[in-house]
Amino acid sequence: MANFGSDNTSGVHPTIVESIVAASAGAAPAYGADDLTRSVESKLSALFECDVTVLLVGTGTAANCIGLATLCPSVGGIFTHAEAHIVNDESTAPELYTGGARQFTVGGDDAKPDLEELEQKIEVSGARGVHSVKPSVISISNLTELGARFSPDETAAYSELAKSRGMKLFMDGARFANAVAGSSDSPADLTWRAGVDALSFGATKNGAMAAEALVFFNPDEAMLAEFHRKRGGHLWSKHRYLAAQFDAYLEDDLWLDLARMSNVNMARLRDGILSSHNASILAGGDGNELFITFKEGVAESLLQRGHMFYAWPSLPNAYRLVTSFTTTAMEIDEFIDDLK
Numbered sequence: 552m553a554n555f556g557s558d559n560t561s562g563v564h565p566t567i568v569e570s571i572v573a574a575s576a577g578a579a580p581a582y583g584a585d586d587l588t589r590s591v592e593s594k595l596s597a598l599f600e601c602d603v604t605v606l607l608v609g610t611g612t613a614a615n616c617i618g619l620a621t622l623c624p625s626v627g628g629i630f631t632h633a634e635a636h637i638v639n640d641e642s643t644a645p646e647l648y649t650g651g652a653r654q655f656t657v658g659g660d661d662a663k664p665d666l667e668e669l670e671q672k673i674e675v676s677g678a679r680g681v682h683s684v685k686p687s688v689i690s691i692s693n694l695t696e697l698g699a700r701f702s703p704d705e706t707a708a709y710s711e712l713a714k715s716r717g718m719k720l721f722m723d724g725a726r727f728a729n730a731v732a733g734s735s736d737s738p739a740d741l742t743w744r745a746g747v748d749a750l751s752f753g754a755t756k757n758g759a760m761a762a763e764a765l766v767f768f769n770p771d772e773a774m775l776a777e778f779h780r781k782r783g784g785h786l787w788s789k790h791r792y793l794a795a796q797f798d799a800y801l802e803d804d805l806w807l808d809l810a811r812m813s814n815v816n817m818a819r820l821r822d823g824i825l826s827s828h829n830a831s832i833l834a835g836g837d838g839n840e841l842f843i844t845f846k847e848g849v850a851e852s853l854l855q856r857g858h859m860f861y862a863w864p865s866l867p868n869a870y871r872l873v874t875s876f877t878t879t880a881m882e883i884d885e886f887i888d889d890l891k
């Protein structure tokens with residue numbers, strides 16, 4: 552039966568397991584002073600075509616919150632879409648890490664923050680000087696929480712707004728690999744060249760065991776992040792095991808190959824759904840997430856047969872289907888047969 556519950560249900564890619572095993576031979580300096588960590592830093596600088604500062608952590612929540620805490624003061628405001636992971640799925644970690652910064656949400660199709668609404672909210676929230684919240688960060692997710700990809704131009708529009716108000720632009724890239732794999736633009740074009748200040752670059756959903764890279768495009772800002780990581784308990788002593796995962800992930804574009812597989816699986820699933828009369832597509836499909844609605848009773852019957860996917864409460868009668876690099880064509884075809 553098909554498992555479209557989440558890309559977090561996928562396993563660890565064998566190359567990454569092998570890299571962890573290889574890193575176990577002998578001793579290595581702790582807390583990121585090891586050679587593998589240096590290798591990850593230089594690979595990420597090459598990938599992004601600029602000198603980046605990198606902090607490796609074990610969860611996406613940690614990467615997002617350390618990044619936000621670095622860019623946003625405790626008296627600041629973070630402006631994002633109402634569907635954002637940092638709003639709905641990270642408990643009060645953003646508030647904890649930032650020391651109390653407030654999140655403001657706006658609407659927008661495909662979970663892309665509506666620019667006009669964003670501008671208005673920023674105006675209003677900062678209008679009362681010291682009595683109000685200091686607008687500090689705009690945060691977008693690429694892919695978005697509704698499975699859409701941002702083009703460099705779209706991202707640049709958020710950056711222009713942010714820069715015009717002295718704010719920073721943060722990108723939650725838990726599925727950045729899927730966004731890159733579905734685009735003809737380079738990682739640099741999708742981030743710093745479009746004005747992104749910091750990115751959480753995910754690996755866990757796409758083949759790693761637990762590894763995310765918080766990438767700063769301005770090294771001056773990153774020093775503070777080091778303190779936030781330590782303070783938040785996310786500086787691993789045996790850091791080389793985080794680095795071993797990322798090193799293998801970046802080697803020979805494994806990250807991109809896995810994301811491409813995941814996106815190809817989604818394309819097959821989407822085509823199957825389009826050919827059926829029992830479901831229709833509501834959103835997503837740019838990467839590895841799709842949001843659909845079923846004819847009455849169909850979802851229940853598929854779930855009873857053992858297929859796995861979740862309801863998505865923010866859209867009417869919606870369900871989210873997610874593919875990964877471990878999804879098989881057979882799983883997809885069985886699901887589509889049963890759907891039909």
Ligand SMILES: Cc1ncc(COP(=O)(O)O)c(C=O)c1O
Nearest residue numbers: 610611612613636692696723725
């Ligand atoms: C958009 C987005 N950001 C971040 C994360 C990372 O979350 P976690 O802390 O569970 O690794 C996820 C995982 O579901 C996500 O979907």
